[in-house]
Amino acid sequence: MERRFALVEAAVSCGSPTRGSEGAFDALVDAGLAAAFGGARLLPMEKLAPCPQWPAGLRHLDTVMAVCRRLRANVLDALESGEYPVVIGGDHSCAMGSLAALGEFYGAENLAVVYVDAHTDINTERTSESGCIHGMDLAAACGLCCGALTVGRNRVNLLGENLHIIGARSIDPPEYGIVERVGAHLHTAGEVRERGLEAALGEVLPALEGKRVHISFDVDVLDPAEFTATGYNIPKGLTLAQVERVLSAVLDTGLTVSFECVEYNPAMDPGKRDLNTLMSILKMVSEKLK
Numbered sequence: 001m002e003r004r005f006a007l008v009e010a011a012v013s014c015g016s017p018t019r020g021s022e023g024a025f026d027a028l029v030d031a032g033l034a035a036a037f038g039g040a041r042l043l044p045m046e047k048l049a050p051c052p053q054w055p056a057g058l059r060h061l062d063t064v065m066a067v068c069r070r071l072r073a074n075v076l077d078a079l080e081s082g083e084y085p086v087v088i089g090g091d092h093s094c095a096m097g098s099l100a101a102l103g104e105f106y107g108a109e110n111l112a113v114v115y116v117d118a119h120t121d122i123n124t125e126r127t128s129e130s131g132c133i134h135g136m137d138l139a140a141a142c143g144l145c146c147g148a149l150t151v152g153r154n155r156v157n158l159l160g161e162n163l164h165i166i167g168a169r170s171i172d173p174p175e176y177g178i179v180e181r182v183g184a185h186l187h188t189a190g191e192v193r194e195r196g197l198e199a200a201l202g203e204v205l206p207a208l209e210g211k212r213v214h215i216s217f218d219v220d221v222l223d224p225a226e227f228t229a230t231g232y233n234i235p236k237g238l239t240l241a242q243v244e245r246v247l248s249a250v251l252d253t254g255l256t257v258s259f260e261c262v263e264y265n266p267a268m269d270p271g272k273r274d275l276n277t278l279m280s281i282l283k284m285v286s287e288k289l290k
């Protein structure tokens with residue numbers, strides 16, 4: 001049976017310090033993303049103004065959580081309709097919403113996440129220095145954060161041992177300890193450079209067996225030589241070829257149940273160079289899934 005897709009918008013940028021990524025869904029749909037995914041059903045989302053409050057030092061908490069609750073409902077809607085969700089952020093705080101839906105639908109013990117990102121996003125509200133919620137989504141999904149960062153029914157939607165982070169190179173000191181404590185698997189960009197990407201994939205891919213796999217792809221994993229339209233341009237990133245290799249290797253397992261792409265900022269891409277790059281990556285993803 002042919003796979004049906006839902007393109008799900010996560011219109012949030014105030015989980016990050018930079019505005020603009022809430023426009024990524026519209027930019028990608030304008031560029032033909034729905035057609036690339038076989039006439040996917042669109043689940044757009046209202047763009048909320050960032051609330052002024054930062055309770056408990058959490059930047060724009062109410063707006064971020066409102067988006068994540070809507071996203072959870074829309075991803076559940078797609079899953080219950082038998083569709084494969086393709087979530088388009090927005091900043092990475094939206095992963096709290098997607099992972100809430102996936103954890104509830106499949107059960108946290110059955111879910112694995114391949115997190116392709118320049119960051120580890122595993123600060124809690126106690127370790128974060130910035131208060132930016134897009135650096136806390138994995139900690140929240142693993143149940144390490146305060147109740148205010150819980151989306152949906154379950155406090156724990158992901159077990160650390162089922163989390164595989166690839167390409168990280170901007171990691172806060174407390175995050176190393178949290179990664180270790182939850183038993184997550186970290187393959188930094190430096191490690192990929194030194195040992196090669198295939199060595200990392202050789203550890204990640206066998207660990208996915210028997211799991212339902214979610215890919216969460218933050219465009220900032222790419223080296224700034226090839227992609228700059230995102231909030232952080234962090235040197236020594238993965239090449240486009242390496243990112244395509246990671247995504248295709250994970251997609252080729254046939255185990256993925258959803259895909260997420262975050263942190264593209266069309267406001268930083270007037271010439272649309274990076275839009276074209278991203279569309280080519282996402283078309284490759286769609287071809288793999290067809």
Ligand SMILES: [Mn+2]
Nearest residue numbers: 118119218220
């Ligand atoms: Mn990132």
